Amino acid sequence: MNLQTKTYPLVSVVVPAYNTETRIAYSLESIIAQDYPNIEIIVVNDASTDGTENAARRILENCGRPFTIITHKKNRGETASRNTGMDAMKGEFLWFIDADDMAEPNLISSLYALIEKYQCKISFCGIKDRFTDGRPDVLIPVKIKNTDICNGEDAIWLRAFGEDAPPVCGILFRKTFLQETGLRFYEGCTGGGDIEFLLKTLCRAGRSAFTPDCLYTYVHHAEMGSVRDSNTKEKQIRRYRDNTGAHFRAAQYLSEYAPSERVKDLADSFFMPQAFIRQLTLCAKTNNRAEFDAILSDGATRKALSASKKYFFKKPEVYLKAFALLHFPDIYYNRRRG
Structure with a gap:
């Protein structure tokens, strides 16, 4: 896709962040490096007790991309942070990325090309599991028989029976779809909120486009939220x-x-x-x-x-x-x- 031949609609990238001072740079740099030309970056700092906000600001101030940093006065959880980002977005499309994860430079451009080609409400990709303890990466491509189009039923079936289904952070959403359906994250939910939102999305989206390519990198490390929220x-x-x-x-x-x-x-x-x-x-x-x-x-x-x-x-x-x-x-x- 030649990204210089037309004007591309704004994609809002929402980054929920809580105590990710040592890891947020990797995430933000992978957003800044996206080859899609028209994005805004929205970091939602969920009342972090470390230097997350300052770390994000240092990187974003000279990145050449429009950005906003929103700070919650009290910690409200990742689901609330994603809703805050959705409320603040100005773009026609939305992508979530966690503050300790990364993405390939062509994630947005690839998903945008698919969503426009098929005029879908969402498009999604496979993921890569990366481990900071030295284990090799694990690729988890989307495994649907069709080439690059499916219905929600097929994707829900994949999710139900333990096969490979997209994570929330591997999806590009049309803003109008989210507005028309009223889809939001259930605030205060410390576990299962992503899966709930994903199943609701697949249920309402109808036909969806996808690439099997593993463009989103989910980083497993000792301080990740799922570990932090289960340490007692x-x-x-x-x-x-x-x-x-x-x-x-x-x-x-x-x-x-x-x-x-x-x-x-x-x-x-x-x-x-x-x-x-x-x-x-x-x-x-x-x-x-x-x-x-x-x-x-x-x-x-x-x-x-x-x-x-x-x-x-x-x-x-x-x-x-x-x-x-x-x-x-x-x-x-x-x-x-x-």
């Missing part, structure tokens, strides 16, 4: 609880807005049973037998757990857990109690 038992329980809530909200949303009977069935017979399994497991982890018994005795719970049988050959562990809960609840509870 209390935080682990909070994250598990939030993740369970995200499972329920995503399943309910998919059931309500399902673009096909296949997706609705996935919502009711796969995603919803998973949510109930997590809820019952949480009861065991927190030693709440009374709530465990009350939830398990409810007819809607038992119906959902039983329905997971139809996907046994796609993901047997879900139905096996459901079967254990239905027929051997004491054993299940005692093995998972905190």
